[in-house]
Amino acid sequence: MDLLVGVLSRRLGVVDRWELERLVAEPPRHVGADLAFPLMRFTRGKAGRDVVEGILGELRESPLVVRAELVGGFLNVWLEPREYSRRVFKALSTMGERYGAPSSLGRRLRVVVEHTSANPVHPIHVGTARNTSLGDTLARMLSFYGHEVNRRFYVDDVGAQTAYLAYGLHKLGGPSEWRRLSQGWKPDHWIGLVYALTYQLVELAGLKKRIEEARDEGGEEYRELVSQQDRLVSSLARLRERHPEVFDRLTKAIMEDPDPQARVYEWIRLYERGEEPVRGIVRSAVEMALEGMRQTLDRMGAVFDAWDFESDLVWGGLVAEILARARQSPYYTLHKEAEALDLGRLAEDPEVRRRLRIPGALEIPPLILRRSDGSTLYTTRDIAYSVKKYQETHADLIVNVVGKEQTLPQAQVRLALYALGYREVAERMLHYSYEMVNLPGRRMSSRRGEIVTVDEVLDSLCEGALGEMQARGMDYPQDMREEIAEKIAVGALRYFLVSVDADKPLTLDMGEVLDFNRNTAPYIQYSYARASGILRRAGQAPLEPPSHEPAGTQGERWNLLKLIGQYPYRLGRAVAELRPEYLVDYLGRLANAFHKWYDTDPVLAEEDPGARAYKLALVGALRRVLGSAMRILGVEPLERM
RNA sequence: GGCCCCGUAGCCCAGCCAGGAUAGGGCGCCGGCCUCCUAAGCCGGUGGCCGGGGGUUCAAAUCCCCCCGGGGCCGCCA
Numbered sequence: 254m255d256l257l258v259g260v261l262s263r264r265l266g267v268v269d270r271w272e273l274e275r276l277v278a279e280p281p282r283h284v285g286a287d288l289a290f291p292l293m294r295f296t297r298g299k300a301g302r303d304v305v306e307g308i309l310g311e312l313r314e315s316p317l318v319v320r321a322e323l324v325g326g327f328l329n330v331w332l333e334p335r336e337y338s339r340r341v342f343k344a345l346s347t348m349g350e351r352y353g354a355p356s357s358l359g360r361r362l363r364v365v366v367e368h369t370s371a372n373p374v375h376p377i378h379v380g381t382a383r384n385t386s387l388g389d390t391l392a393r394m395l396s397f398y399g400h401e402v403n404r405r406f407y408v409d410d411v412g413a414q415t416a417y418l419a420y421g422l423h424k425l426g427g428p429s430e431w432r433r434l435s436q437g438w439k440p441d442h443w444i445g446l447v448y449a450l451t452y453q454l455v456e457l458a459g460l461k462k463r464i465e466e467a468r469d470e471g472g473e474e475y476r477e478l479v480s481q482q483d484r485l486v487s488s489l490a491r492l493r494e495r496h497p498e499v500f501d502r503l504t505k506a507i508m509e510d511p512d513p514q515a516r517v518y519e520w521i522r523l524y525e526r527g528e529e530p531v532r533g534i535v536r537s538a539v540e541m542a543l544e545g546m547r548q549t550l551d552r553m554g555a556v557f558d559a560w561d562f563e564s565d566l567v568w569g570g571l572v573a574e575i576l577a578r579a580r581q582s583p584y585y586t587l588h589k590e591a592e593a594l595d596l597g598r599l600a601e602d603p604e605v606r607r608r609l610r611i612p613g614a615l616e617i618p619p620l621i622l623r624r625s626d627g628s629t630l631y632t633t634r635d636i637a638y639s640v641k642k643y644q645e646t647h648a649d650l651i652v653n654v655v656g657k658e659q660t661l662p663q664a665q666v667r668l669a670l671y672a673l674g675y676r677e678v679a680e681r682m683l684h685y686s687y688e689m690v691n692l693p694g695r696r697m698s699s700r701r702g703e704i705v706t707v708d709e710v711l712d713s714l715c716e717g718a719l720g721e722m723q724a725r726g727m728d729y730p731q732d733m734r735e736e737i738a739e740k741i742a743v744g745a746l747r748y749f750l751v752s753v754d755a756d757k758p759l760t761l762d763m764g765e766v767l768d769f770n771r772n773t774a775p776y777i778q779y780s781y782a783r784a785s786g787i788l789r790r791a792g793q794a795p796l797e798p799p800s801h802e803p804a805g806t807q808g809e810r811w812n813l814l815k816l817i818g819q820y821p822y823r824l825g826r827a828v829a830e831l832r833p834e835y836l837v838d839y840l841g842r843l844a845n846a847f848h849k850w851y852d853t854d855p856v857l858a859e860e861d862p863g864a865r866a867y868k869l870a871l872v873g874a875l876r877r878v879l880g881s882a883m884r885i886l887g888v889e890p891l892e893r894m
Numbered sequence: 895g896g897c898c899c900c901g902u903a904g905c906c907c908a909g910c911c912a913g914g915a916u917a918g919g920g921c922g923c924c925g926g927c928c929u930c931c932u933a934a935g936c937c938g939g940u941g942g943c944c945g946g947g948g949g950u951u952c953a954a955a956u957c958c959c960c961c962c963g964g965g966g967c968c969g970c971c972a
Contacts, residue, residue, distance in 0.1 A: 272912080281915055291914055293953095325915060372972075412972070591970050616897060616968075624970040631972050658966055660898065688899075688965080721934065741934095753907065756899060758965065765906085771920045772907095779934050787931050838908065841919080848935055857931045872931095894934075 254822055256317055257288055257330060264308045265295050271829070274822065286320075286329035287815065293326030334811055341818040345874055351397075353820045353881055358399040365642050366392040368654035369555065370407035373542035374418045375445035377549050378704040379761050380656075380690040386750040386887065387687055388654040389555040390833045393885045398828045403646050405559045407638060410539045411567060412631060416520040418444065418542075419535040420513070421451025424506035425499065428537050434499055439708065441545025443496075444538070449702030450492055450500060454507040457485050459514045492702050525628050527568045535564075549707050553743055554887045561641065563634050571637040572629055578673045579622055592623040596668040608680050609667045612660065620665045632662050636669050643678040650681055652831070657686040657756070685831065687755035693762055707746075710763070714742035717767040718775070722894075729893070737894050744774030744888035751833040751886065772841035774888045777879065780844035782894045784876040787856050789892075791869050809850035810868075813875065816843050820878050824885075833886065840882050847875050 258273045267273055273290075280289035296305055305323055312321040312330060317340070320331035345352050368388020371381045389404070396402040409415075422431060425447070435443035460482050467475040493500040507513050523531040543560070550556070566572050579585050579594055586595045599605055600617040611617075622633045642651055655663060663684040670679035692705055718738035727734065749766055753759060766773075820839070827835040856872060859865040880890040 275912075283916070289915085293914065327915060409972075414972075589970075593970090612898060614897060618968065621970055626970080628970085630970070656966095657899070659972080661967060662972085686899090691965095718934095725932090725934075727932095754900095757907085758900080760906090762906095765921085768921080773934090775934055779932080783932060783935085790931065834908085838919085845919095845936095849937090851931075852927090852936045855931060894932080 254288070254819075256315055257290065257312070260308055260311050261290065264304055264311070267295070275826070280327070280329055284324070284327075284329055285331075287332040288330040290328040290330075291326065292323065292328045332815075334807065334814070337818065338814055341814060342870065342874070344818075344821070345877065350877070350881070352877060353824045354398050355821070355825070362395075362400045362649040363403070363646055364392075364395050364400050365403045365405060365646050365648040365651045366395070366654065367405045367407055367642065367652065368392075369550065370409060370655075371546060372409050372414050372699070373444075373539045373546065374414045374448040375542070375699045375702075375704060376439070376441040376706040376708060377546055378699070378706055379692065379710055382553070382707045382710070382746065383687055383690050383750045383755075383759065384654050384656070385550065385553055385555050386747045387685065387755060387833065388652075389553070390747070390751050390886055391652060391654070391685070391831055393887065394824075394828050394831075394833065394836070397881070397885055398824070403559065403648065404555075404557045405561055405642065406557045408539065408543065408560055408562045409631070410535060411521075411525055411563045411629075411634060413517070413521055414448070415535050415539060416517050416524060417452050417455065418448045419524070419531065419538045420455075420517050420520055421447045421503060421507075422538050423534050424451075424503055428541075431537075431541065434496075435541075438496075439545050439548065440541045441543075441549070442706070442708070444542040444545065445699070445704070445706075446492065446495055446702060447499065447503070449700060450489070450503050451507070452700045453485055453489050453492070453702075454504060455513040455517055457482065457489070458507060458510070458512075460485065488701050495702075522626065522628055524564065525567055527564070552711065552739075553707065553747065554889075559645075561638065563638070566634055566637045566641060567629065571641060572634055575633065575637045575640070575673065576622060576629075579669075582672055584672045586619060588619045588621055591621050591625050593619045593621045594669055594672060595619045596665060596672060599668055599672050600664075605668075605671060609664070609671060610683070611664050611668070615661065615664060617661075617665060617668060620669055632665060632669075635662070635666050636673070639666060639670055639678055639682060640675055643675070643681070648681060650683060651678070652683050652685050654685045654687065657688050660684065660686060685755070688758040690750070691758060691760045693760060705761075710746060710761070710766075711739075711742045713763060714745055714767060715739055718742055718745075727894075737891060740889040740891060741775050741778060741894070744778060744883075744886075747887045748774035748777070748837060752837045753834060772837065772844075774883075774886075775894075777840050777844050777883060777888060778891045778894055780847050781876060781879045781883065781890045782892060783851065784847065784872050784879065785890075785892045787872050788869065788876065790857060809846065809853055810871065813843075813846040813850045814871065816846050817871075817874050817878050820882070824882070836882050836886060840879070840886075843875070843879060843882075847879075 254274070254277060257277060258270055261267065261273050262270055265273075276291060278289045278291070280286040292305065292308075296302075308328065309321050309323065312318045317333055317336045318330055319333045322329055348354070348356065366388055368391075369377070369381060369385045371377050377385070392402045392404050425431060425434060431443075460478060464475070464478045464482060467478055489500075510516060520531050520535075524535050576592070579592070582594065584594045584596060584599060586593050588595075596617045596619070600611060600615075605611075620632060621630055623629050639651065642648070653663065663686075667679045667682050667684075670676070670682070698704070715735075715738045718741040719734060722729075722734055722738065729737070745766060749761075750759070752772070816839075823835060823839040827833060854868070856865070856868040859868055883890050
């Protein structure tokens, strides 16, 4: 690959290696070559003939090439397996565990990856799990590649949701009483229940009032309100079953409150101003939720360098600073009496759109910064947060893993930053968007308390893995079986969630994920376990580069070797384009090539000592590459399964 | 209504940005392979107007235009 790109670059006068590298392809099977390159676009006209001859001549001189020819505009190259093998093993031995990463990075980038940032009022659900899987995988990819990565979780504790939660919790007593009531519950699950109950009860109280008022008039509106009430009541009835004591106490307390809705709105403002006791109550509530969420994130293998509280941006004055700047800005405007930025004009500049990656013809409505009651909006605080992320890290790239549905607000944040003079920040921000995760036949709603949590999904996957092990008669001790099942479950979920283009909606069919159907984490883990088994039985240190390569580096063995040699390029592309699914695709191919070879060419039964040593080294190389790519994807390599 | 994303076998997906060889995988279905390194594996078979139409090009799944279908966004929510 390096050779080919080098020769092409010289002969074609193309300086951008990346441009050439991306075009190097796998030739169709009927050709039988090892590498292919579409030359036709570079060699139009007669002048091309000399260039082609030059390329072919130079390639043929290399010890790495046995054959090179031009067919139908394609440059096809056949590699010399022994020489190729020598080079791959050399790279493996010099790079060691870092094989796959570049030996010298052009420039080590500082990258912020903000991900997950789930609302601290309920457990993490499967949609968020996609965010976590993508974000953590991107971070691992970049970090393995040699970049400096800073992983951040944005705690969205300002606004209506935490106010509802805190208001409800307050009605139940203080933190010690919360602990008592949540005995036997995972903290975030209990929090999620209290949040859903509080939200619906407050809603119900408001509804009752409106029904009272509309009673005399009757008619369509009245009937609509009553049917809304019926839906709420039946939803509440389902929630009561989960925890009758909490339900009864909350219902009593909230219904006694003359105007719960107004109380909650008041709490939003009080918290934003940082006033006690609301401040303390909200913080304790959020801490409790985070405690539970952290357990789940640990389970998924996602760790963070920083937990940034939204409220700190408000209390610390950064939000006020943004507002002050906005008032000085030519884009400042009043939108129906609320302070706003009119970014439409700025967004018309094609140069700005390009630099800030504003999609297509996306129209930019005015961005409200502050409600008429003086409280700020999420997006306003997000502008401040972006500034903070940059000020603390001076990152070259700030990746925000945020759902697709926030495309507009994300674009508004970048434009606002640009308009307010934070141009560097704006240009370095990347909205890494991903589509929703659907569940067949279920609509999730955290307000109704109807969500499918990551914990449930992992438990269920764990059970499935245990069942499979049982069916296969694995006689490992119980605790070992459970440990393996857990690693399979986490791997299966993470692998699945990053396996398809983030732009595509994903349907998480529990049956399908449990099926472990093909290019799945367990398939890869199984390959790793197989390779480990061979090396274990061989009882020797793997990856000693063989003193000589035996003849017969061909067929399945050759395919496997070629794939192992491709790891640096595959990983390089995945990192450059931030596409973890490339790695998933690669792992699937690699594991498949190994299984094919495994089935046709025994390692341990090989009688020729040189050949045996070589095969063992190949297994060792495979195992290292598998392990490396798996760890990047957050899939635990398993010695046995 | 405006805008964004998606549409490739019965089902799921890669390829599209940066056009090139006979459009690749997987699941499912049918049929094979365990006296031998883990059968969560391997082999064979089955299945495609690449949503539809037009255009650009020597060449279109890929680029442009129109249309259809699915999802999302357009809030003093997040």
